[in-house]
Amino acid sequence: MSDVASQPPEPSERSRPELTNRQGHPVSDNQNSRTIGARGPATLENYQFLEKISHFDRERIPERVVHARGAVAFGHFEATGKWGDEPIARYTRAKLFAEAGKKTDLAIRFSTVIGGRDSSEAARDPRGFAVKFYTEDGNWDLVGNNLAVFFIRDAIKFPDVIHSLKPDPITFRQEPARIFDFMSQTPESMHMLVNLFSPRGIPANYRTMQGFGVNTYKWVNADGDTHLVKYHWIPRAGVKSLTEADAANIQATELGHASKDLYEAIEAGDFPQWDLYVQLMSDDEHPELDFDPLDDTKVWPENDFEPKLVGTMTLTANVSDHHNENEQISFGTGVLVDGLDFSDDKMLVGRTFSYSDTQRYRVGPNYLQLPVNRPKNARVATNQRGGQMSYGVDLDGQNPHVNYEPSIMGGLREAEYPTRDEQGPVIEGRLTRARIPRTDDYTQAGQRYQLMEQWEKDDLVRNLVELIGQAVPEVQQRMVWHFLMCDDELGLRVGEGLGIAVEDVADLPPLQSQTLSEAELRRLERLG
Numbered sequence: 001m002s003d004v005a006s007q008p009p010e011p012s013e014r015s016r017p018e019l020t021n022r023q024g025h026p027v028s029d030n031q032n033s034r035t036i037g038a039r040g041p042a043t044l045e046n047y048q049f050l051e052k053i054s055h056f057d058r059e060r061i062p063e064r065v066v067h068a069r070g071a072v073a074f075g076h077f078e079a080t081g082k083w084g085d086e087p088i089a090r091y092t093r094a095k096l097f098a099e100a101g102k103k104t105d106l107a108i109r110f111s112t113v114i115g116g117r118d119s120s121e122a123a124r125d126p127r128g129f130a131v132k133f134y135t136e137d138g139n140w141d142l143v144g145n146n147l148a149v150f151f152i153r154d155a156i157k158f159p160d161v162i163h164s165l166k167p168d169p170i171t172f173r174q175e176p177a178r179i180f181d182f183m184s185q186t187p188e189s190m191h192m193l194v195n196l197f198s199p200r201g202i203p204a205n206y207r208t209m210q211g212f213g214v215n216t217y218k219w220v221n222a223d224g225d226t227h228l229v230k231y232h233w234i235p236r237a238g239v240k241s242l243t244e245a246d247a248a249n250i251q252a253t254e255l256g257h258a259s260k261d262l263y264e265a266i267e268a269g270d271f272p273q274w275d276l277y278v279q280l281m282s283d284d285e286h287p288e289l290d291f292d293p294l295d296d297t298k299v300w301p302e303n304d305f306e307p308k309l310v311g312t313m314t315l316t317a318n319v320s321d322h323h324n325e326n327e328q329i330s331f332g333t334g335v336l337v338d339g340l341d342f343s344d345d346k347m348l349v350g351r352t353f354s355y356s357d358t359q360r361y362r363v364g365p366n367y368l369q370l371p372v373n374r375p376k377n378a379r380v381a382t383n384q385r386g387g388q389m390s391y392g393v394d395l396d397g398q399n400p401h402v403n404y405e406p407s408i409m410g411g412l413r414e415a416e417y418p419t420r421d422e423q424g425p426v427i428e429g430r431l432t433r434a435r436i437p438r439t440d441d442y443t444q445a446g447q448r449y450q451l452m453e454q455w456e457k458d459d460l461v462r463n464l465v466e467l468i469g470q471a472v473p474e475v476q477q478r479m480v481w482h483f484l485m486c487d488d489e490l491g492l493r494v495g496e497g498l499g500i501a502v503e504d505v506a507d508l509p510p511l512q513s514q515t516l517s518e519a520e521l522r523r524l525e526r527l528g
């Protein structure tokens with residue numbers, strides 16, 4: 001194991017490499033600053049000291065605004081060449097999936113969401129599951145979470161949901177009263193809450209958790225035909241979670257148990273694996289469904305849309321430097337390759353702007369030149385020049401005077417492939433700000449509760465009661481109302497724990513922002 005305690009003993013003093021500064025100057029005294037006389041004062045021309053301290057002063061870059069703490073590993077993806085039994089080329093022309101046995105290098109970053117860079121990995125929190133495939137057509141990032149749905153369905157609400165979950169701007173404590181204040185006014189969060197406050201909300205470690213793309217993407221085949229897709233990573237080691245009590249025990253002595261577990265397994269040669277399953281739907285609105293396939297607060301029922309295997313990921317190596325390969329690795333939902341595309345999922349569009357925007361701020365405008373971010377298996381030839389920390393120029397045989405296009409003087413030319421830029425169904429509509437029509441915020445949340453084992457239901461109710469009990473009475477009542485709309489038993493049990501009866505909430509009108517479906521209206525009538 002390559003932890004510091006198991007390093008081979010140091011060779012003799014004389015055979016060890018000599019220290020230099022970044023200019024290549026030898027450092028012959030690294031203990032004493034340069035001073036006038038042994039007792040000072042210090043001189044300002046002491047370049048060696050100034051360089052050492054000023055680099056140290058800048059050792060940290062801003063931590064990620066979300067997902068600050070994470071663990072990175074490297075490995076490969078091996079394709080089956082099929083979607084279930086069918087040739088995958090029927091659905092996507094993406095080369096990484098095309099042939100059975102084809103391997104693609106990858107990096108993965110697992111993370112927690114809300115805590116800072118040194119926070120506990122046993123927190124109740126979604127986990128990030130971000131994979132960067134270094135394909136021959138350039139990089140593809142699949143930036144997912146361990147829970148299959150999300151709190152909101154429109155990116156414009158992301159800063160609000162995150163502010164509610166992050167520490168209070170004055171007390172700097174995560175406050176359940178603030179979280180449930182926001183959630184009680186955000187009915188689309190119910191499905192996520194039922195997941196997050198169940199044992200699924202604290203995965204046992206990174207090796208035994210699922211990963212979901214969450215948002216809906218598209219696959220495009222050689223004829224330009226498109227399908228809607230959802231991605232699911234299933235760990236071969238099974239799915240394991242912690243109860244609140246287990247988590248409290250772990251974080252009493254160790255904040256980074258999940259990173260440690262992953263690192264040690266890989267160092268020991270116990271390489272973790274996940275199978276990638278994909279659900280497909282024809283690329284249309286699917287009026288027969290009671291939800292919208294572009295709504296990330298919904299799952300696609302597996303009986304109707306069977307997830308089928310497309311390949312397996314194996315992790316075989318740890319990082320060689322935390323800062324270079326973990327702090328600076330940069331994923332984004334806009335990073336797609338030919339044969340994979342966006343859908344009109346309103347979260348996905350917003351995410352696609354946000355990731356590279358924050359990375360230009362967090363890492364710098366040339367973040368894509370860094371080894372962990374640049375395409376390892378594809379050519380890069382751009383006309384981009386300059387910017388802070390520009391490292392190299394990707395000339396690739398181009399006339400170095402020509403950093404523009406078009407040119408007949410030896411500059412870069414446009415690629416010949418892909419030639420087709422027209423695909424998918426025609427869409428029409430007036431410019432508007434409107435919610436999607438089929439919101440149904442409760443049915444799937446209720447079904448999720450009904451599918452739980454008894455101990456999971458008990459754990460969920462206990463967690464909800466404990467935390468919602470810290471919110472103001474109006475928020476508590478509204479949460480009970482929402483849970484009654486999801487499932488009678490869930491609503492009654494949470495209400496009982498909070499001392500709120502059905503009669504106390506039966507007269508609450510729907511939220512102003514809500515338009516209830518027929519099914520939801522029937523449920524509301526039953527409440528009365």
Ligand code: HEM
Nearest residue numbers: 064067109128129130144145150155158214350351354358
């Ligand atoms: C990280 C924005 C929703 C998964 C981030 C970061 C931002 C962000 C700004 C920090 C990136 C960085 O500093 O490199 C958003 C916005 C969302 C959204 C605006 C909604 C509109 C989601 C959803 C998922 C997700 C739905 C799961 C499917 C992740 C993951 C990371 C991340 C895994 C960490 C990536 C890493 O390890 O570097 N997000 N996010 N996000 N987000 Fe989102």
